[in-house]
Amino acid sequence: MTQLTFTLKQPLAHSLDCAQLTPDLLKGLNISQIGAISLHNQRVSDLFEITGDDTENIIFKNSSQYFDNVGKNMTFGSITLEGDAGAYLGFGLKNATIHCKGNTQAFAACNMVSGLLKIEGNTGDFLGGASSGLRKGMRGGTVIVKGNAGDRVGDQMRRGLILIEGNVGDYCASRMIAGTIGVLGSVGEYACFNMKRGTLLLAKLPKLHATIQDCGTHTLPFLNLMFKSFKPFKTQFSNIETKRVQRFVGDAACSGNGEILLVSHSS
Amino acid sequence: MIINGVQIDETFAEAFNMRGTRVIITAQNLKWAYHAANAMTGFATSVIGCGVEAGIEREMTEDETPDGRPGVSILMFAMGSKVLMQQLETRMGQCILTCPTAAAFSGIDSDEKINLGKNLRFFGDGYQTSKLISAKRYWRVPVMDGEFLCEETTGMVRAIGGGNFLILATSQPAALAAAEAAITAMKKIPNVIMPFPGGVVRSGSKVGSKYKTMFASTNDAFCPTLKGATNTELSPEIESVMEIVIDGIGFDDIAESMRVGIQAICDLGESSGVKRISAGNYGGKLGPHHFKLHEIMSGHKL
Numbered sequence: 396m397t398q399l400t401f402t403l404k405q406p407l408a409h410s411l412d413c414a415q416l417t418p419d420l421l422k423g424l425n426i427s428q429i430g431a432i433s434l435h436n437q438r439v440s441d442l443f444e445i446t447g448d449d450t451e452n453i454i455f456k457n458s459s460q461y462f463d464n465v466g467k468n469m470t471f472g473s474i475t476l477e478g479d480a481g482a483y484l485g486f487g488l489k490n491a492t493i494h495c496k497g498n499t500q501a502f503a504a505c506n507m508v509s510g511l512l513k514i515e516g517n518t519g520d521f522l523g524g525a526s527s528g529l530r531k532g533m534r535g536g537t538v539i540v541k542g543n544a545g546d547r548v549g550d551q552m553r554r555g556l557i558l559i560e561g562n563v564g565d566y567c568a569s570r571m572i573a574g575t576i577g578v579l580g581s582v583g584e585y586a587c588f589n590m591k592r593g594t595l596l597l598a599k600l601p602k603l604h605a606t607i608q609d610c611g612t613h614t615l616p617f618l619n620l621m622f623k624s625f626k627p628f629k630t631q632f633s634n635i636e637t638k639r640v641q642r643f644v645g646d647a648a649c650s651g652n653g654e655i656l657l658v659s660h661s662s
Numbered sequence: 663m664i665i666n667g668v669q670i671d672e673t674f675a676e677a678f679n680m681r682g683t684r685v686i687i688t689a690q691n692l693k694w695a696y697h698a699a700n701a702m703t704g705f706a707t708s709v710i711g712c713g714v715e716a717g718i719e720r721e722m723t724e725d726e727t728p729d730g731r732p733g734v735s736i737l738m739f740a741m742g743s744k745v746l747m748q749q750l751e752t753r754m755g756q757c758i759l760t761c762p763t764a765a766a767f768s769g770i771d772s773d774e775k776i777n778l779g780k781n782l783r784f785f786g787d788g789y790q791t792s793k794l795i796s797a798k799r800y801w802r803v804p805v806m807d808g809e810f811l812c813e814e815t816t817g818m819v820r821a822i823g824g825g826n827f828l829i830l831a832t833s834q835p836a837a838l839a840a841a842e843a844a845i846t847a848m849k850k851i852p853n854v855i856m857p858f859p860g861g862v863v864r865s866g867s868k869v870g871s872k873y874k875t876m877f878a879s880t881n882d883a884f885c886p887t888l889k890g891a892t893n894t895e896l897s898p899e900i901e902s903v904m905e906i907v908i909d910g911i912g913f914d915d916i917a918e919s920m921r922v923g924i925q926a927i928c929d930l931g932e933s934s935g936v937k938r939i940s941a942g943n944y945g946g947k948l949g950p951h952h953f954k955l956h957e958i959m960s961g962h963k964l
Contacts, residue, residue, distance in 0.1 A: 592791060615802075616729050616765055616809065616811045617793060617802055619729040620729050620800065620811075623728075624795045654791070
């Protein structure tokens, strides 16, 4: 079996909802059946050149920022985007893997439950956040971002791990309920705004607001466990060797018990 | 059967079903891991008076422990799951939580989970935080030396307790020296502990007593000072008897530990003063697990 590959024939001028092109929904279909699926009143075969027959492992070639909802609610298999992705990449992802080799738009890993989402480029706002109306964002799984992320990373995040090698925007970990976010680059203003619990692991200290309190520098044994768990993802976080961190706690404005752990790393 | 001049009685050790768990204790260095582990396994020689039987299974290197610090693994056994859970929580709270730099982790996987740090976390008075790392939940409890780190649960498995053998020697020093040699060898076997002081017990018991309030009393048939006063099991030259009791995760683990222990004694030879190896049982009617000495020492598959 060869991977099921969708190669975009013509560049898109508008967004395309790709939610139907997941291993869950394509299981058991042959190429002609897949080609007959309608996306925005266009047949999939009109939009894509389709090859391969392994619906559990899907590749999008020539993908662009207009590819919305890629991997939505998928529960098994893998999707690889050899290009950019649009909004809501990995929405509700559960026990599956998505690898985007380009950039993505906002709301990547929104409502994610488990699995792995890897983004080689940059991603937009609300990474790992909640969809409109929900009070809990990402509930599990791992997100790796090699580039930068926008504002509100991990907004209302409930559980899981987000590792960002680049910079992030403002309001990182805002309203965070639990989980872990790591950022090796710079962080914008108002980090941990209204943070309840959880950990924001940073390599550079951002400008903190008054309700984030410095608790001093400590050697924390649990960092051994946490850094060991980062190793399989082969990120620059594996280069962190120190177990000594400066600990900040907040957001005191909402009686929060979240923390910023500031480490120095050798990369 | 005679091995190197030492007689192996044709008898068996009778053992019972128990519930067991393993906990990994780590600390800043091995010295403090032992302080914690010794406290936790203290007063845990027999379920009769201690609730549980516990002991240190082995040392663990930094590469083997979850948090990359030196540690030791502890095995703990009880007659039922409820007692095991109660004792584990009590001992965790009083011995590990209190010990500087100590942390505790699950040492055994099982579908049945029992609390390790699940309730201890409330010592944090709301400042405790949890971390879910690689599908395991850990609790970080702020304490005066920094943070107490503890996994939320550990596994509970079916186990066996009461494997044993008796060392019959011509003198007390000879019996003790043989017991020490056996314990040294047996400590290399995984999944077992010898819960009594130094791994050795001198007060083997029989079921019942002339006193109504006692349900166990001295094993007079093996007491050398009663040779002329009771229905003795000892020949005239026997002056001292020591017992080694073994608890383990599985039947084969206990059998193997008995084999290496008895072999270590036999290797000392007849000149060491050890004349016989025997075992304690209740006629085979109480315990479902029978460790037959001849089969164990002849290498037969049990």
